[in-house]
Amino acid sequence: MTHAIPATMQAAVLTRFGAALDIIDIETPSLRPGQVLVRIAASGVNPLDTKIQAGNAAHAQTRLPAILGMDMAGVVESVAPGETRFSPGDEVFGMSGGIGGVPGSLAQFAAFDADLLAHKPRTVSMREAAALPLIFITAWEGLVDRAHVQPGQKVLIHxxxxxxxxxxxxxxxxxxxxVYATGSADQKTVIESLGATAIDYRAQEVEQYVQQHTGGEGFDVIYDTVGGATxxxxxxxxxxxxxxxxSCLGWGVHKLAPLSFRAASYSGVFTLLPLLTGQERARHGRIMAEAARMVDAGQLRVLTDTHHFTLEQVNQAHALVSEAQARGKVVIDIAR
Incomplete structure (x- = not known):
């Protein structure tokens, strides 16, 4: 159900890198062609959000003052003329702003490009839906769009x-x-509950687990989510x-000889490109529709942190993430 749209709204605004976000009243955004106005219910917090706040994410091309928050779930309040994919009252989710000068989800309302959105999964809460976009798109682009994973392949997730x-x-x-996945010993139960064989990266060298699980042949697909030495x-x-x-973190300087001598291939994933360039945005909307399908089919669940934060507590939420104290995705409840 939609409500009257107020002329002003509250938003968490970053005015200076390295400073706290300020909760201020600003004008509720108006719509441009192809956009929908969303009443934000929940905003997912990613490590990148905290790096942007600290001034350590030049690749996000943030321009101050900025409303951060890339991930969101909410309810469509109005649509631009000619927009037919969504209607007022629709529940939606997506990675739809918070970088490159596009206002994000740390606000009561936001005008988002409809190409970036999909209908929210029916079987989960707004909080769970808001936790998914960036991490799902990043995972999907790596495994499906780049590596084209096939049934029966041996896949290693770092x-x-x-x-x-x-x-x-x-x-x-x-x-x-x-599927195999690396982690620490205390993550074994979580990894196995997701359907993978756990590999304790501290207890085994690369050669050991390659020999144990592939007979020394190597894995068909490896997704590195860690970067660096991994x-x-x-x-x-x-x-x-x-x-x-x-890899979604292949930003360092690496020697390609080990890969070249195996005649293997490499692909990079940079999930922010559609938001930064305006290109391929509809692909993100289609990927979010796949996320909703998997969730509703019982094939996907997202691990969320048990803390509950309001918009006014955004800085505490960011601190929890930046200090690596969260256990699962942190989500901020915007609507009350």
């Missing part, structure tokens, strides 16, 4: 209990792959000729 990692495990399982380890664990390494 960081299988992390945000992107735990979703990637579930996507690979749903695709019919034989990406180097991925190059050494890829299957000869057919191996494909994907």
């Amino acid at each position: 960081g299988g209990a992390g945000g992107v990692g735990h979703v990637a495990v579930q996507i690979a399982v749903a695709l019919g792959a034989e 990406l180097d380890a991925s190059f050494a664990a890829a299957r000869r000729y057919l191996g494909h390494v994907v």
Whole structure:
């Protein structure tokens, strides 16, 4: 059910890098062609949000003052003339702003490009839906769009209990792959509950788990969600000729020799591109529709932190994430 749209709204605004977000009253946005106005119910917090706040994410191209918050779930209040994909009252979710000068979801309302949105899964709450967009898109682009995972392939997910990692495990399982995931010993139960074989990266060297699980042949697909030395380890664990390494954190300087000597391939994932460039935005909307389908089919669940934060407590929520104290995705409740 929609309500009267007020002329002003509350938003969490970043006015200076390294400073706290300020809760202020600003004008409720108006719609441009192709947009829908969403009453935000919940906003998911990603580590990137806290890096933007700290001034450590130049690649996000944030322009101050900025309303942060990339992930959201909410209710459509109005649509631009000619927009037919969504109607007032529709529940939607998506990764739809918060970078590149596009206002994000840390506000009571936001005008979003309809291409970036999909109908929210019916079987989960707004909080759970708001936790999914960035991590699901990142996982999907790596496994489906880049690596084209096939049934029966041996897939290794590095960081299988992390945000992107735990979703990637579930996507690979749903695709019919034989899935393995690295993590610490205390993450074994979580990883196995998602359908993967857990590998304790502290207890085994690369050569050991490649020998144990692939007979020394290497994995067909490896998704690195950690970066750094873990990406180097991925190059050494890829299957000869057919191996494909994907990384969403391949930003360092790496030696490609181990990958080249195995005649394997590499792909990078940069989930922010559609928001930054305006290109391929409709793909993100289609990927979000896949997320909703998987959730409603019982193939996907998202791990959320048990803390509840309001918009006024946004800085506490960001601190929990930046200090790596969260257990699962942190979500801020916007609507009350």
